[in-house]
Amino acid sequence: MMQKIIKTILVSAFIVLLTACQTEKQSIDNPQLRVLYWDEDSFFKKHGSLFLANHPDYNIEVIPLKDELKPGKAPVDSMMKVIRDKQPDLIQPDLDTYKVLVKEGMLEPIDDLIRKDGYSLDDYVPAVLAALKDKKSGELFGLPSTFSGIGLYYNKSIFQLHGIPLPKNHMSWDDIFQMAERFARPSSNVNEERLSSDCITSTA
Numbered sequence: 001m002m003q004k005i006i007k008t009i010l011v012s013a014f015i016v017l018l019t020a021c022q023t024e025k026q027s028i029d030n031p032q033l034r035v036l037y038w039d040e041d042s043f044f045k046k047h048g049s050l051f052l053a054n055h056p057d058y059n060i061e062v063i064p065l066k067d068e069l070k071p072g073k074a075p076v077d078s079m080m081k082v083i084r085d086k087q088p089d090l091i092q093p094d095l096d097t098y099k100v101l102v103k104e105g106m107l108e109p110i111d112d113l114i115r116k117d118g119y120s121l122d123d124y125v126p127a128v129l130a131a132l133k134d135k136k137s138g139e140l141f142g143l144p145s146t147f148s149g150i151g152l153y154y155n156k157s158i159f160q161l162h163g164i165p166l167p168k169n170h171m172s173w174d175d176i177f178q179m180a181e182r183f184a185r186p187s188s189n190v191n192e193e194r195l196s197s198d199c200i201t202s203t204a
Contacts, residue, residue: 032059036079036088039064047145063088076100092145095131102134102141109139152176158183 037043040062048060068082069075076097083091083106093101101107114121121129121143128147133140152167159166164182171179 030059031057032061033090034061034063034086034088036063036065036082036086036091038092039066080104080106098132098142107141109137109141110143111140114140 035043035048043062048062052058052060063082063086065079065082069078076093079091079093079097080101082088083101098107113119124143125147128144129140132142132144154167156166162183164179167176167179
């Protein structure tokens with residue numbers, strides 16, 4: 001059913017591709033998908049069981065990535081070897097690996113599938129989609145199910161109290177450290193949190 005090394009990427013693309021497969025399955029006996037994922041249990045807990053509940057005629061084979069990782073070998077090299085040797089239909093890499101696979105021509109664009117099935121991208125964060133598009137062709141090779149980002153928070157009232165301009169977008173770490181140095185050290189009995197960072201995980 002899939003002629004290239006791999007058709008698409010990431011679990012939300014799983015939905016896009018499977019929608020496309022639905023349109024083909026009238027001529028396919030025992031439709032099958034091969035998925036490269038960390039392990040079989042986590043795949044079915046997070047994605048596979050829900051999909052099979054709605055598409056019970058599909059057979060999903062999970063290729064456990066954890067069994068393919070070798071000590072001293074870069075994970076991206078291990079993944080590329082698995083893709084060449086076992087030719088999965090779907091994978092879920094991190095962003096850095098995704099970009100390497102796009103550069104190596106190992107992924108199939110999904111733009112035509114998205115248009116064909118009328119799959120809306122309106123609910124995706126534009127910046128996340130932009131990060132996944134090929135810089136030269138503008139093609140999209142996958143969709144994220146979630147994304148993580150680091151946010152820097154600041155206490156607006158404390159900045160105003162000290163008469164220090166509020167932080168702006170695109171500040172460097174040097175700018176942030178210099179700005180922090182403008183605050184007088186608080187006394188031991190004063191608890192003022194001026195800047196804080198956190199990692200945010202969200203649906204795309």
